[in-house]
Amino acid sequence: MAITANIGVFNSEFIASLSDGHSIEAASLRELAKTLFRVGVVPGNVQYQWRAGQRMLTAGQQAAFAAEMRSLGGNSTSLALIQSAYQPVDGHAVQAE
Numbered sequence: 001m002a003i004t005a006n007i008g009v010f011n012s013e014f015i016a017s018l019s020d021g022h023s024i025e026a027a028s029l030r031e032l033a034k035t036l037f038r039v040g041v042v043p044g045n046v047q048y049q050w051r052a053g054q055r056m057l058t059a060g061q062q063a064a065f066a067a068e069m070r071s072l073g074g075n076s077t078s079l080a081l082i083q084s085a086y087q088p089v090d091g092h093a094v095q096a097e
Helices: 029-038 059-074 076-083
Strands: 005-010 013-018 023-026
Touching: 013 029, 023 029, 029 059
Parallel strands: none
Antiparallel strands: 005 013, 013 023
16 A cells, blocks of 8 residues: 655644654655655655644645655666665654655
8 A cells, every 4th residue: 555645844844744654754855755755655645735733835845845756756776775774663753864
């Protein structure tokens, strides 16, 4: 089953809530995209839904994030390089590198 991600902003950190129950926090959209790609989220499985206490990404941020995800998906060496560094932490947010 594909993992989906809901992206938002909380306290100046980008937060991704994953359908598998994990949360990922990152200081930049590029870091967040790399981490989501690493855990198997594909560009078509990203949503930008508002949740209480979070800010929505602007249209420009959404476009930049989608472009970064597509860029990662189009590079055949990205998956091997990025996945090698990922180690999930159950029950806790995974901090992007």
